[in-house]
Amino acid sequence: MMDKPRIAVHKFASCDGCQLAFLNMGPELLELANHVEIVHFVEAGMVAPDAEVDIAFVEGSVSTEEDIERIHAIRKLSKQVITIGACAGSGGLQALRNLADGEQWLNELYPQPQYIQSLNNTHPVKDYIKVDFEVWGCPVSTQQIKQVVTSLLLGASPLQSKDKICLECKRQQRVCTLVTIPTTGTPKELENRQKACLGPITAAGCGALCPSVGRACYGCYGLADNAEPAALARRFEGLGLVSKAIAQKLLLFHSHEDALRRAAENMSETQEAFNGQ
Ligand code: SF4
Ligand code: SF4
Ligand code: SF4
Structure with missing residues (x-):
């Protein structure tokens, strides 16, 4: 044996x-x-x-x-x-x-x-x-x-999905917490809309756990392939988040990731420019 x-x-x-x-x-x-x-x-x-x-x-x-x-x-x-x-x-x-x-x-x-x-x-x-x-x-x-x-x-290499959480979320037909949908849904769903969700840049694998209970993803699975943190940061600005809050959100778990740091630094510059006006 x-x-x-x-x-x-x-x-x-x-x-x-x-x-x-x-x-x-x-x-x-x-x-x-x-x-x-x-x-x-x-x-x-x-x-x-x-x-x-x-x-x-x-x-x-x-x-x-x-x-x-x-x-x-x-x-x-x-x-x-x-x-x-x-x-x-x-x-x-x-x-x-x-x-x-x-x-x-x-x-x-x-x-x-x-x-x-x-x-x-x-x-x-x-x-x-x-x-x-x-x-x-x-x-x-x-x-x-x-x-x-x-x-x-079994002698095989383990697999880690690098797709984005959004794919898992949409396959489950969840209501997106990020986009604006005006009036329909349960009170809980309405309350949880327009949350700054990191699903569009986060690697899949958790089954979109947080969005499935109406909460925004905070990015714990790390960056997905082809993630665009700077673009998502601009979307968060559209939700009314100030630059500091966006930078804190991007850096919460993975401040070591260059792409996230660059996006967060850009937000800080935006904040400084805003303060200088
Ligand atoms: S993961 Fe977040 S941003 Fe993506 S579809 Fe789900 S709720 Fe929307
Ligand atoms: S925070 Fe973690 S567990 Fe929650 S949806 Fe994002 S990756 Fe999944
Ligand atoms: S803080 Fe670190 S050890 Fe604790 S659950 Fe998160 S990743 Fe795991």
Whole structure:
């Protein structure tokens, strides 16, 4: 009988929410254990951070010198490294600190900042090592994890859609939260119209979860192929959002993405020009 593939789940700077996608499998996690050997997963009670594995799942962003050493060690120990979640993929929420003066934040937040040892910036994992596959979301879902593990067990490459959320949304015949539709619909649907939805630039895969409950997408699955953040920003201006609010929306999860930063910077220039009038 062939040896079972060995799996590790590593945590870096994160909220642990993506690791829950494993634990939330419930009884299916026991079924998974019939097919793989989970050798390191602290949240589930297995501790072997230095074990060689076939697949290392990594949650969280790289934020300290120790993190840099650890992520390089994980790469050496692992045949495949797969990031899970926005933190590992693009820095996530905590990468917002990269837009500010990190030292000023430390001084304002901590009474004794001299004991905080962190890098000046927070980084996605791919800034330091080769990543074999990225699973996006904040958090990722149990379904995504199952699809990735199943593909790998079958010897196939996992798939990540780079279509836009709008496609999933329209296939479900949802009422668009972005466009203006005057009077019809339930009170809830009416209330949720003209919301600044990031669906037109965000990668599909969640089943348009937020628009399906009348909420705007906030972009947690990362950028879709051929995304045009600057064009969407202009559409948001048409909804009456000020430049600062648009920039904050674009940068909330993926401030590391050049295309989003460029679009947000353009908005700031627009704001400055507006203020100068
Ligand atoms: S991507 Fe979101 S849910 Fe996952 S660890 Fe980061 S903050 Fe938590
Ligand atoms: S994802 Fe957002 S913008 Fe796209 S169709 Fe749905 S509600 Fe409209
Ligand atoms: S609709 Fe947008 S914010 Fe909501 S889960 Fe999907 S990608 Fe994330």
